[in-house]
Amino acid sequence: MTNAPTLDERRNQLVDQITSDRDLPAAVELAMRTVARDQFLPGLDPTRAYVDEAVSIKENPGGPLPLSLASVPSIVAMMLAQLDAQPGDRVLEVGAGTGYNAALLAEIVGPDGAVTTVDIDSDVALHARHALNGAGYERVTVIERDGLIGAPENAPYDRMTATVGLWDLPHTWWEQLAEGGRLVFPFRWRGQTRSVALTRRGDTLVSDGMELCGFVPVIGQDGERTAELFDGKARLHYDQDQAVDSTLLGDVFSTPLTEVWAETRVGREEPFDGIWLRATVSDDTVCRLEVTSDALDAGVRRPAIPIRTPALVVGDSLAYMALLREDADPEKPWRVGAAGYGPNGSALAHKMVAHIDAWGADRNGVPTMTIHPADGPLDVPAQGHVISKNESSVVLAY
Numbered sequence: 001m002t003n004a005p006t007l008d009e010r011r012n013q014l015v016d017q018i019t020s021d022r023d024l025p026a027a028v029e030l031a032m033r034t035v036a037r038d039q040f041l042p043g044l045d046p047t048r049a050y051v052d053e054a055v056s057i058k059e060n061p062g063g064p065l066p067l068s069l070a071s072v073p074s075i076v077a078m079m080l081a082q083l084d085a086q087p088g089d090r091v092l093e094v095g096a097g098t099g100y101n102a103a104l105l106a107e108i109v110g111p112d113g114a115v116t117t118v119d120i121d122s123d124v125a126l127h128a129r130h131a132l133n134g135a136g137y138e139r140v141t142v143i144e145r146d147g148l149i150g151a152p153e154n155a156p157y158d159r160m161t162a163t164v165g166l167w168d169l170p171h172t173w174w175e176q177l178a179e180g181g182r183l184v185f186p187f188r189w190r191g192q193t194r195s196v197a198l199t200r201r202g203d204t205l206v207s208d209g210m211e212l213c214g215f216v217p218v219i220g221q222d223g224e225r226t227a228e229l230f231d232g233k234a235r236l237h238y239d240q241d242q243a244v245d246s247t248l249l250g251d252v253f254s255t256p257l258t259e260v261w262a263e264t265r266v267g268r269e270e271p272f273d274g275i276w277l278r279a280t281v282s283d284d285t286v287c288r289l290e291v292t293s294d295a296l297d298a299g300v301r302r303p304a305i306p307i308r309t310p311a312l313v314v315g316d317s318l319a320y321m322a323l324l325r326e327d328a329d330p331e332k333p334w335r336v337g338a339a340g341y342g343p344n345g346s347a348l349a350h351k352m353v354a355h356i357d358a359w360g361a362d363r364n365g366v367p368t369m370t371i372h373p374a375d376g377p378l379d380v381p382a383q384g385h386v387i388s389k390n391e392s393s394v395v396l397a398y
Helices: 005-023 026-034 046-050 073-083 101-108 120-136 272-282 294-297 345-360
Strands: 055-058 068-070 088-094 114-119 141-144 157-162 175-190 193-201 205-211 224-229 234-239 258-266 286-291 309-314 317-325 334-341 366-372 384-390 390-395
Touching: 005 046, 005 073, 026 101, 073 157, 073 175, 073 193, 073 205, 073 224, 088 101, 088 205, 088 234, 101 114, 101 120, 101 366, 120 141, 120 366, 193 317, 193 366, 258 317, 258 345, 272 286, 272 309, 272 345, 309 345, 317 345, 334 345
Parallel strands: 088 114, 088 157, 114 141, 157 175
Antiparallel strands: 055 068, 175 193, 193 205, 205 366, 224 234, 234 286, 258 334, 286 309, 309 317, 317 334, 366 390, 384 390
């Protein structure tokens, strides 16, 4: 009879799984093999702590998303790799969660470094404090506070990170990140969320990488809008600066459908989220479309991913990404294209296909993002595209 793996063995198996898919800095891998995630999830079957999945730690009675989550371990590892914290660094984390990520950071920066974690929710902050104490990380500072304020009393920070999705970069954070310091946070624009890694160069933050992710939105930012379409069977998510008038789209799915297909094809397991990212670099009409099963049953063309598909919206028309199976190419059986509705649905579908084929020609291309304070000067390259937020200006360019 084979004995069940111990918790230590399960933890190492999880890290082995993560490192088989992604190269991790040695310090991040060692920290993940050292910190016992199960100690930060009391009341949960401890073996579940070593499955690569998120765990809700506080539900939200007022909405569909939890107020706080223990993030997926592979996403935690990815963001720690982006952050690249070093021994002796001073680190600020916004969104304390279970305290697990702060413990990992404490291992990485060592006894000569300092970790501060803040959370707006008193229960979450208290949980993190107790869990950190129980696991031997009393040296981590836990503060109950609105994370958008940060923690100026322990600034400046060599590294700052967030485990909540932000639609805008708070002005207060600029004052707390040291020159040359590194910021990694889940940034939301045009309906998508990317973990963006940036380095401060004076009054500019410059990216050197971004990865798809999903996080609970931070409390206190209100730059995103949602409109119900088709009697609530579909929803459109867009930013406040976009010229979307949902009243013009009430009957859009009752208009004739146009389908346009790109030359681009994808494999069964091949990610194609880069299409969305590429479209946002030049196109201010990109939104997120969410389509329910009721809409599909009513005849709406199935989007590429019903709960989160990029759409282009102009006036009373829209087009969104769709897939078509073609078995002629067994290696890449899915052809990518667009479904359009409304008077200008065909034109928008062709525009979406142009974005798709541009991505298809350079599937690994990642744009550079620079972020500037909203009231400061902008340095926009010739092919750069500006997205305006309340407290910051974002420039994207290839």
